[in-house]
Amino acid sequence: xxxxxxxxxxxxxxxxxxxxxxxxxxxxxxxxxxxxxxxxxxxxxxxxxxxxxxxxxxxxxxxxxxxxxxxxxxxxxxxxxxxxxxxxxxxxxxxxxxxxxxxxxxxxxxxxxxxxxxxxxxxxxxxxxxxxxxxxxxxxxxxxxxxxxxxxxxxxxxxxxxxxxxxx
Amino acid sequence: xxxxxxxxxxxxxxxxxxxxxxxxxxxxxxxxxxxxxxxxxxxxxxxxxxxxxxxxxxxxxxxxxxxxxxxxxxxxxxxxxxxxxxxxxxxxxxxxxxxxxxxxxxxxxxxxxxxxxxxxxxxxxxxxxxxxxxxxxxxxxxxxxxxxxxxxxxxxxxxxxxxxxxxxxxxxxxxxxxxxxxxxxxxxxxxxxxxxxxxxxxxxxxxxxxxxxxxxxxxxxxxxxxxxxxxxxxxxxxxxxxxxxxxxxxxxxxxxxxxxxxxxxxxxxxxxxxxxxxxxxxxxxxxxxxxxxxxxxxxxxxxxxxxxxxxxxxxxxxxxxxxxxxxxxxxxxxxxxxxxxxxxxxxxxxxxxxxxxxxxxxxxxxxxxxxxxxxxxxxxxxxxxxxxxxxxxxxxxxxxxxxxxxxxxxxxxxxxxxxxxxxxxxxxxxxxxxxxxxxxxxxxxxxxxxxxxxxxxxxxxxxxxxxxxxxxxxxxxxxxxxxxxx
Numbered sequence: 001x002x003x004x005x006x007x008x009x010x011x012x013x014x015x016x017x018x019x020x021x022x023x024x025x026x027x028x029x030x031x032x033x034x035x036x037x038x039x040x041x042x043x044x045x046x047x048x049x050x051x052x053x054x055x056x057x058x059x060x061x062x063x064x065x066x067x068x069x070x071x072x073x074x075x076x077x078x079x080x081x082x083x084x085x086x087x088x089x090x091x092x093x094x095x096x097x098x099x100x101x102x103x104x105x106x107x108x109x110x111x112x113x114x115x116x117x118x119x120x121x122x123x124x125x126x127x128x129x130x131x132x133x134x135x136x137x138x139x140x141x142x143x144x145x146x147x148x149x150x151x152x153x154x155x156x157x158x159x160x161x162x163x164x165x166x167x168x
Numbered sequence: 169x170x171x172x173x174x175x176x177x178x179x180x181x182x183x184x185x186x187x188x189x190x191x192x193x194x195x196x197x198x199x200x201x202x203x204x205x206x207x208x209x210x211x212x213x214x215x216x217x218x219x220x221x222x223x224x225x226x227x228x229x230x231x232x233x234x235x236x237x238x239x240x241x242x243x244x245x246x247x248x249x250x251x252x253x254x255x256x257x258x259x260x261x262x263x264x265x266x267x268x269x270x271x272x273x274x275x276x277x278x279x280x281x282x283x284x285x286x287x288x289x290x291x292x293x294x295x296x297x298x299x300x301x302x303x304x305x306x307x308x309x310x311x312x313x314x315x316x317x318x319x320x321x322x323x324x325x326x327x328x329x330x331x332x333x334x335x336x337x338x339x340x341x342x343x344x345x346x347x348x349x350x351x352x353x354x355x356x357x358x359x360x361x362x363x364x365x366x367x368x369x370x371x372x373x374x375x376x377x378x379x380x381x382x383x384x385x386x387x388x389x390x391x392x393x394x395x396x397x398x399x400x401x402x403x404x405x406x407x408x409x410x411x412x413x414x415x416x417x418x419x420x421x422x423x424x425x426x427x428x429x430x431x432x433x434x435x436x437x438x439x440x441x442x443x444x445x446x447x448x449x450x451x452x453x454x455x456x457x458x459x460x461x462x463x464x465x466x467x468x469x470x471x472x473x474x475x476x477x478x479x480x481x482x483x484x485x486x487x488x489x490x491x492x493x494x495x496x497x498x499x500x501x502x503x504x505x506x507x508x509x510x511x512x513x514x515x516x517x518x519x520x521x522x523x524x525x526x527x528x529x530x531x532x533x534x535x536x537x538x539x540x541x542x543x544x545x546x547x548x549x550x551x552x553x554x555x556x557x558x559x560x561x562x563x564x565x566x567x568x569x570x571x572x573x574x575x576x577x578x579x580x581x582x583x584x585x586x587x588x589x590x591x592x593x594x595x596x597x598x599x600x601x602x603x604x605x606x607x608x609x610x611x612x613x614x615x616x617x618x619x620x621x622x623x624x625x626x627x628x629x630x631x632x633x634x635x636x637x638x639x640x641x642x643x644x645x646x647x648x649x650x651x652x653x654x
Contacts (some may be wrong), residue, residue, distance in 0.1 A: 020588065025587050028330070035352065043349045044347060045349065053610055055346070055349045055351060056351070069329055072326055074325060085587055086509065091382045091385055095382040097379065103573060103576065111563075111569075122551065122552045126385055126551075136554040139550075141552075145556050153564060155560075155563075155564045155567070158567075
């Protein structure tokens with residue numbers, strides 16, 4: 001039983017900077033430190049307007065708390081290493097790429113074109129090959145969503161090469 | 169109590185919410201929290217009562233819906249139904265799926281109705297107590313809520329605390345509400361108004377779940393055939409009525425505590441059912457008592473979790489955090505004043521929860537077979553559609569593309585948080601409570617003239633601080649037994 005459990009745990013022979021615990025610890029500490037440094041650039045208020053504490057004090061306290069707690073979990077991970085996670089599969093990375101594509105296309109070309117492209121990209125990369133279903137997720141459903149939001153909820157979507165065809 | 173519901177519009181909302189909740193509960197990975205977050209932007213077109221009735225009916229029905237997939241495909245539709253798998257699926261494998269679902273439906277309904285009664289009686293009492301609360305007491309209460317979440321919640325207590333602190337930190341982005349000084353805005357105008365609840369909630373629940381599903385594409389579900397849902401027999405009732413009542417009590421109590429209500433309640437309900445059972449050896453092999461214990465408890469947690477949400481504005485679970493967000497964006501501030509000034513609004517919610525429990529009994533009893541078919545919708549079609557709805561819903565709130573990007577950012581962040589054992593629920597609760605925590609702390613310091621020790625002179629605040637310390641110490645004691653602290 002212990003052998004099985006140990007196999008699931010992170011490999012202690014890896015250099016410390018390759019271990020999950022260190023990567024998580026390092027990321028949180030790095031981000032928190034950057035944010036903590038940025039709090040020193042917040043404006044201060046004169047004592048007469050100061051309600052108890054300066055606006056930067058509360059976030060500073062939170063960031064220090066996060067850094068301390070993160071250090072504790074990292075310290076405790078030496079005694080009990082974290083469970084080793086499976087490597088992330090290809091569809092995960094393709095989904096992340098589709099998010100980036102979505103941001104680029106929605107900003108430069110069209111919001112609904114971006115939704116259509118993401119839908120077909122994700123659906124195809126997750127294994128869908130039937131043309132009807134690909135059309136359903138990429139054209140029919142976004143169209144239904146557009147009609148619902150535009151006509152029923154009265155929402156105006158950002159202009160773009162396809163959306164403009166409807167608006168103008 | 170039911171009078172506000174006698175309008176065709178509200179009944180329609182209730183009917184839709186129950187059906188939608190069942191669909192969400194049945195689909196693994198969705199559930200009432202994610203579903204509630206998805207539908208939140210749409211509620212903006214409704215009046216406050218309809219919006220909250222929609223969210224609460226989704227909550228009640230979604231919690232029950234998780235049992236259908238737990239019994240039929242051994243995959244809990246919601247985390248709260250995890251304990252139901254232990255006996256529901258083995259019983260279904262024996263060819264008694266109908267009996268298993270019948271027991272789950274009856275015990276869920278009894279648990280749900282019991283918890284609404286608890287809600288009706290205890291929420292006003294708690295709200296009355298809250299009249300005694302000043303700023304220091306509210307601060308101590310919010311701290312207690314967060315520490316309870318860390319200690320009873322799913323996963324490591326320290327990681328939960330980090331997540332909660334991160335949630336509060338997000339709430340500090342934008343103009344400081346007391347001095348109007350920009351914090352963490354970095355010159356981006358859109359951030360001056362702060363980070364909205366909806367992009368964070370949709371990102372952390374829906375988008376992160378989409379990414380999780382992208383890693384589970386090779387998962388194959390084995391479905392058990394279901395002919396029809398059967399009402400429990402006299403023997404089943406004899407065997408389980410005590411378990412149902414006990415679990416209803418446990419679920420309601422756990423639900424009242426600010427933590428991840430349903431999941432913890434069902435696990436405790438299940439283990440207590442086993443402890444008190446005359447046939448504990450049957451547990452794990454298809455015991456109806458096991459199903460009853462888990463299901464009565466998780467549905468009882470729904471009403472319980474609404475008690476602190478409505479009476480104090482402290483969410484009792486992840487889904488009630490979404491409901492609280494709904495209340496806030498509709499301009500309804502939960503707390504004692506709500507009970508005094510808008511009793512008809514509250515009675516509308518209580519009545520709706522009661523009716524939702526009856527409705528999901530009817531739908532579950534007659535339509536479980538149909539709902540089970542929803543699980544046949546492949547993820548490769550379902551999730552791109554959910555993405556489209558998430559994006560448009562998030563955009564619709566303030567018609568800002570930045571909100572959509574924030575949603576995507578929190579989606580990716582939420583995925584990695586869950587991957588490395590950080591629950592996303594404390595982030596949401598921290599975000600919701602952030603303003604309360606900071607505001608009450610700063611006002612308390614003004615009241616105490618900068619003397620922090622004055623907190624200890626307030627009996628209620630001191631009690632909450634002591635309870636917070638106990639809540640923090642509890643996992644340390646527990647970890648001696650099962651070594652789960654990180």
